[in-house]
Amino acid sequence: MPLNAKATQEFVPIKEVRDGVIVLKDGGLRAIVLANSVNLSLKSDDEQKATILQFQSFINTLDFAVQISIQSRRLDIRPYLLLLEERVKIQNEPLLKLQTKEYIEFIRNFTDSVAIMTKSFFVIIPYTHTVLKSDSGIFKRLFGGKSKEGVRLAQQEDFEEKRSQLEERVSVIQQGLSRCGIKSAELGTEEIVEVFYKVFNPGEVEGKIKLE
Structure with a gap:
């Protein structure tokens, strides 16, 4: 019995990476922030407690979920x-x-x-909103189901609005990390593509993404 093999891409929920933002197939957006590490063992007991309490306070103030991913690679x-x-x-x-x-x-x-291993620490920040589709009733009422350019402009406006909301969350994350003494940087399009290339090609030996 022949097997209907599916391409790997069909199992990946990513539609595209655009302007430093991951666009999912369900319309959700994701941003990735690269963070450096803090060696608590080099700090005094008081400094360790202060750092941990600051991080705890930062996490507790968030009103949205985030994902922390750690990637270990051979240097x-x-x-x-x-x-x-x-x-x-x-x-x-x-x-x-x-x-x-x-x-x-x-x-x-x-x-x-x-x-010799190198570790990269990533914070994945989500933003999910109602997805506007070109065949939805609102587009048909606004554009009569005819103007492709009108639909494209509306979709671009919707993307920019959601991206603005996502960037606000990114700013909250970076400020919170900074208060914990953690440097961070939001990844651009090429850097995001590099991260996922390493994820799907784990056998390849690569260097680490560096903070400026």
């Missing part, structure tokens, strides 16, 4: 090794050239035996 050390090898080629001092070669070999052996 790709190859670009760094290639850079060192290029420097070996232009190094004229024999002793420095030898030391650099030994250092390259040490790094290569070390990373082969120990997996």
Whole structure:
């Protein structure tokens, strides 16, 4: 009996990534904020308590749900090794050239035996609103079911309105994180695509997205 295999894309709820916003198939919007980590072990007991209480207060003040995702990846050390090898080629001092070669070999052996992991912390911020469809009654009444340009403009206006509401939530999240001593940055379109590329291609070794 033949199997009707479905494309992976059919199982992904994402319709498109547009202007730094994820548009879902059900009309919902999502934004992604990249946050750095805070090493509590380097803080005093009082500082730890203050940070935890501030974060607790921040979470309790939210009137919408958020999702926190942590991605662990093996760090790709190859670009760094290639850079060192290029420097070996232009190094004229024999002793420095030898030391650099030994250092390259040490790094290569070390990373082969120990997996160096990098972690990325993401906050996914949602906004869901009534979806306006081109064949809905409101569009038919407004445009008589004829003006495609009118429908397109109305859909664009609806998107911008929802995006504005989403950006307000992003601002709330970033301000709350800042009060906890956590730096953050909202991801743009290319960075969001990169995140999902890594999710769906876990076998590939990549570097981490960096905060400016």
